[in-house]
Amino acid sequence: MRRPSGWWRSPKPLVFGVCLVPLALLVLDGFQGRLGANPVETITHATGLWGLRLLLLTLSITPLRRLCGWNRLIAYRRMLGLFAFFYASLHLSTYLVFDQFFDLRAIWDDVLERPYITLGFSAFVLLVPLAVTSTNGWIRRLGKRWVTLHKLIYPAAILVSAHFLWLVKADYRESGIYALILALLLGYRLLPVRTGKRRRSRTAQANGAMGRVSR
């Protein structure tokens, strides 16, 4: 089944590299003292935003395949999802280290008392099992239940979006745009699909997940 090599045939390493660019820029800016007056905030915002953006990209694969027939995009979905988790983890680590310095009591108080932290935390908790079960082994082991489990990305993305909306002081433009994009991506999934097509796309989805296993 191996395709001829060459990045234009299988640009996975390229996509991988591109996903690392935001982190690379952040590190570069850090070394050059260009993270602004409040570097911790800059890092928190950048990693949070990239986590959200990559989640939205992950969620746009299915609509793009259905609307444009770009079925091969499925090959990148797992990577995008894992990078979303990667940036979310960096985001959370920044908070744990620099905002709270591992003060477990303060962290727990925050999770319980600050709704925006509660929302972000819940989102992260939902993302963990998705990252863990993203391996070929888990996909095989879980079979159909894998697809069901990974529907958790929908509530997770909604929670992240709410997390963002909730922490804004007065200017809802940016967080509103992301919420709107998410609404469109999720709304698309509610549109009725002709049964024949749906069956086909279901199969494609399963094939996509399994397809990687066989490669």
Next chain:
Amino acid sequence: MLFKSPPDIRPSEITDQAVYLDRRRFLCTAAVTGAAVLAAPQLASAAVSLGEIKPGPFSTDEQPNSYDDITSYNNFYELGTGKSDPKVNARYLKTDPWSVTIDGEVSKPGTYALEDLLAPHAIEERTYRLRCVEAWSMVIPWNGIPLGDVLKRFEPTSRAKYVAFTSILDPENLPGQRRSVLDWPYVEGLRIDEAMHPLTLLAVGLYGEIMPNQNGAPIRLVVPWKYGFKSAKSIVRITLTEDQPPTSWNLSSAREYGFYSNVNPEVNHPRWSQAKERRIGEFFKRPTLPFNGYGDQVASLYNGMDLKANF
């Protein structure tokens, strides 16, 4: 260097006062000799000096933040809601000419050109902590005059119980005012005893230079024991009133921003904790002090008041 180290050069050290005043004369010669090529960029970046400044009381000996940090990380929604927007959009704030109207419960109301308002007063340096409601803080060497001294000149009447401040309204020029993020113009207020307190400053500069636009040029309030948003910027009107005046953030969200808004680690913002703050230039958060560390000076203003209810 992963993070910026705290500042060790102040602009007033880069541009010594005497050198500055001499610069015009120097430049004339320099231009001829061609040295202007070297001097010009420095001149362009040097802000306008305020002239003579006497050291004032109440200054903290904590390390001030750098001029760069103070002028590049701002909340000034008239110039945009991002922290770096005010510096980028600074040129849209037109400060010349500038006049301030003083009216309401005073015997001598009137409108004064900024120069005339300032003329009778000696400008002092006051290095104060500034605690933003967003849980970050800075140390800023302000230059200004005590608000109380100014107000006394206009003779508040016995009915003056509050002081209301109105900031510039100029949606033609100010990009932030073309969107209704807040109700424009920005309004703020203090109780008269807070306004007359010797800590309360009308600031016209920082680091010995005239107030940068992004910090609220040409004249702004500084009330160091309250969250930063109480210190109205670019003030055009000061009105003494009998009733408590409306304030912008309180109008925007009354449960989150009270009239008093004294720095208080025990009263959290409904959405985030106020127990700690990040001093700009430091990695980790430090505990927030009641009244931002000015309790000895101002706590008595609130004797018998429930500061949790009057947040």
